[in-house]
Amino acid sequence: MRRACRPLRGRGTPGRLRKVRVTVLIGPEAPGDRRLIEEIAAAEPARLSASGQVLAASDAPALRALLTTPAEAYVVLPGPLAEARELMTEPGPHAARTVWLDLHHTGPARVADGAAHIHGRGLDGLAWALRHAVHRTRHPARRVPYGGHPDQWADVRLPAEPRRAGAETPVAVLVHGGFWRSIWAADLMDAAAVDLAGRGFPVWNLEYRRPDAHGWAATTADVAAGLAAVSAGSGPLVVLGHSAGGTLALRAAADAPGRVALAVSLAGVLDLAEGDRRRMGNGAVAMALGGHVTDLPEVYAQASPIDRLPLGVPQLIVQGRGDEADFVDVGRRHARAARAAGDEAVLLERPGGHFDVIDPGSAIWQAMIEEIFRLLS
Structure with a gap:
């Protein structure tokens, strides 16, 4: 087995955090109960030692005016009106501070350079948008494309302390889950990325084309290309995938065993044939792979980590006991x-x-970190 040198054993997310205030802007005719939006906008930032406020705009000019007021970060519900939605593509100083949020499943929306877009998660998406706004404001990432499609990129965060001379620091590559559906994106792994960078890992948080819109071959090709894009001068890779991303992480590790020092499954879907038979994720496996295991046995055999064994790569399988029984x-x-x-x-x-x-902030995450350091020692 190839062992990597330990990264700096940092504390993860710093204890003394920069205070961030997120302004939630409600566009004209945007859906959602105002009081509930205010409750979420107060509670979610507080969990991150941040704060939130909510302002509403009666029309598109009012929304534009609010976007020009000084603020550290915005989460904007543009609503359905075309005039308000046109603001999503307008450049300006606010763009890099803005997360646009559509509660409905609108599909990807074009936004100005530096802005972000979350859609299709309902009002629960407001909590994710607030988290994303806080993390990207407090711990900015460098966006690195690895292909020409808008979904082919990684958010790169580097540790605050430089690498020791002569030391080979492993790079953490994160692969998000979401049962391979396009409403879920790399923002799911923001907190993990920030924590790992605080512990001394250079971190690449990968986005990729999801199979519900682009097919399974595009998805697996993107994850492989993302791993290959990590600069050749860096250390070996620790690939961490959550849920559906656990499938992709272990599958990619099996295809690149010489480069991957450790593959970590975080509640991963590691047996796709059985996942299809049990209809995990309301049939998400068949949706992702393009059919059921009875119709596509070769595709499943190539894609499923349990069918690829031995992977030739050390594996850490992390699982919460309170998760659904099929994951356990x-x-x-x-x-x-x-x-x-x-x-x-x-x-x-x-x-x-x-x-x-x-x-x-969970005990299982802390235990996983200790196990990663042990396995890399």
Whole structure:
């Protein structure tokens, strides 16, 4: 097994955080109960030691005027009116500070350079948009494209302390989940990326074309291209994938065992054939791969981590015991099968749910960090 030198053992997200105030702007005729929006805008930033306020615009000119007022970060619900939505593409100093939020499944929307767009998550999306606004304001990332499509990029965050002379620091590559549906994006991994950078890892948080819009081949090609784009002069890779991203991370590691020092599944879907038979994610596996396992056995055999064993790469399987039973089941079975096939595989189970495994404030995340340092030593 190829071992990597330890990165700097930092504290993760710094204890003393820059105070960020997020202004939520409600565009004309935007859906959602005003009081509930205000409750979310108060509660979610508070969890991140930030604050929020809510302002409403009666028409598009009023919304434009609000966007020109001084603010550290905006989350904007533009609503359905064309005149208000045209503001999404307008350049200006506000663009890099703005997260546009559509509660409906609108599909990707074009926004001005530097701005972000989240759609299709309902009002729960407001919490994700607020988190994204805080993280990108407090810990800015450098956007690095690895292809020509708008979804082919990585947000790169580097540790504050420089690499020690002569040391080979492993690079953390994050692959988000969301059952391969386009409403979920790389912002899911913002907190994880910030925490890992604070612990000394250079971090690449990958975006990729999702199969519901582009097909399975495009998705797997993008993850492979993203890993290949990590500069050749950097250290070996620690690839961490959450949920559906766990599938992609371990599959990509199997295709590049010489470069990957450790593959980490965070509540990953590691047995796609069984996931299809059990209709995990309301049929998400068949949607992603283009059909059921009975129709596409070769595609499943190539895509499913448990069918690719031995991967030839050490694996850390992280699973919350409070997650859905099918996730717990597949994590345990994969770890046993990997060890039986000759791979080094560690199963880390702790109390917690599906999203606790990517929450730096959770006990299971802290246990995972300790295990990563141990495995890289």
